[in-house]
């Protein structure tokens with residue numbers, strides 16, 4: 001028995017979706033009818049909120065070990081802030097032997113130049129009037145710090161749903177003001193976008209805000225030639241626990257797949273670890289304090 005009202009007709013319901021335990025129906029017929037819509041939202045968790053954690057996920061039923069809790073597609077993929085020069089299509093390190101014929105950023109070749117991932121910085125970099133000149137390869141290159149922020153900012157005028165999802169993410173902007181990372185981003189990202197790329201359509205605050213969003217919510221994806229960062233609208237809601245009850249993997253399309261590592265009982269919080277379990281306690285605490293603003 002479930003109580004509540006039928007999702008289809010609004011009459012009193014006595015059946016409930018067995019997968020999420022959250023959606024009610026008056027009959028099997030109405031449940032079948034609704035499945036096309038419901039399957040896109042059906043999940044074994046609900047989004048909750050409290051003063052300490054902000055938004056977090058709670059199991060809406062018992063979740064068995066190994067069960068997939070969510071598979072989430074990336075909103076934004078981009079290089080890490082600190083990186084060597086990489087191809088902006090496939091993220092492999094580059095030597096500068098090929099550059100995008102439109103904007104001048106180094107790429108692997110013509111195939112990678114066509115990657116949809118490269119569109120934001122390619123179009124925005126053209127506002128400069130002359131091609132981008134990259135001359136440092138094989139060592140850390142600060143020019144790349146603007147790429148993932150630009151890919152976020154690009155959504156503002158292109159995809160209002162994705163932009164709204166991004167803007168709901170925690171940036172801790174107020175706590176970042178006056179810190180070293182905020183000052184560095186002012187020079188390497190804000191000033192670079194405005195002075196080198198000649199892009200003036202984003203305010204300092206908007207750029208700093210997406211830098212915060214990337215630091216607080218970004219998942220490092222290790223499975224490429226160089227690590228990259230992914231932002232995921234649902235997976236970003238997972239809270240931190242040093243002993244997480246989930247595992248995470250990335251599939252070939254770089255969707256994030258979150259599975260239960262243990263039995264997660266109904267009502268329990270669903271957590272991942274924001275730190276490397278191999279680090280010592282002091283390093284983990286420092287990482288959480290300086291990049292996630294708690295702990």
Ligand SMILES: C[S@@+](CC[C@H](N)C(=O)[O-])C[C@H]1O[C@@H](n2cnc3c(N)ncnc32)[C@H](O)[C@@H]1O
Pocket residue numbers: 052053054055056168169170172216217236237238239240241291292293294295
């Ligand atoms: C990736 S976001 C998680 C989603 C976020 N709560 C929201 O409302 O968008 C990370 C932020 O959530 C909060 N958070 C996550 N786990 C926490 C924990 N174990 N203790 C305190 N705050 C936590 C911190 O504010 C952290 O910077």
